[in-house]
Amino acid sequence: MRTSRRTLLAGAGVAVALGACGEDDAPRREAGARSAGDARLLNRALALEHTAVAAYDLGAQLVRARELGPWRAIAEQEREHARRLSQLVRERGGRPAQARLPEEYERSFPRLRTPGDALRFAADLENRIVRSYLESLAKLRDPALRRLAAAIATSEAEHLVLLGELRGVDPAPDAFVTGTT
């Protein structure tokens, strides 16, 4: 299968980044617990998960019957992500971001008219969510939260495999999954 130039460049970017991780970089300074900062980052992720849930709920009305099984399985995992993130925000003294009304999300989405539209939008959203989690890693102070963010990002990457199969496109084109595909 052909690999897009953009995919190649994204992968090359990660490979270059690995080579630039020299030992003269300043190690992370543990400046004390920054629960509030972590809570803010978690809330940003939570907002994206709410968006994903809304997209899957809306898309369930569009996708074909044979696509519903994996579609709903992914949707349920996004709900699990949202529940877990809400819990973590509360534990850190924050107020979890609330989901907006379905019609508010629908107004902010591109026009979705066909199963292909729904699948393509879901894949775009999953990529955006992967990218968001990966970019949050260096900002999260709590190592346990970094592990959780990586685990969720990996789960979202697995969703991309199912969506790719449903769309009839390459389900795993990248050796370095950065959400920039």
Next chain:
Amino acid sequence: MPSSRRQLLLAGLALPLAAGTPTAAAAARGGDAGIVTAALDLERHAVTTYEQLLARGLIEPGLGERLRDHERRHVSGLERALEGMGRETPAGSGRPAQVPGLARALAGGRRAAVRFALELEGRLVAGYFAAQGELENPRLLLPLASIMASEGQHLALLRRELGLDPIPSAFERGTQR
């Protein structure tokens, strides 16, 4: 050895430990270089595994070639990371005899061989998962997480190949020991 470091080793990199490879010593010496070296060792095992599965017709060629090629790129990336740290890249550990359990898996037929690959990918994911809590250089977090996400996709594809649920968990942590 700090308990957190031991947890890292047990989470995903216990196999090289059991095999007595230099990986265990490298990781135990601590630091990001130890983590990257341990990951590199396991990625090399993955390359060898797919090469052997392909050579024996024990995996669908398109799938096997894709996963093999990804693992080769992971190896290159991790070697580059070590060079960036001013560390020497350890000698290759990719001979089939250096991959514990591979010979038995290959002799067990297609399903056993693919399941072996699945378990190896699970250990890789588990190792990268643990590493996110251990790495000291924040610039390593994203690249290693991007590899973890790739291995997660490999898990989904291999589970599908084995007729298993491709996404059994909302929080993919790999094979925890």
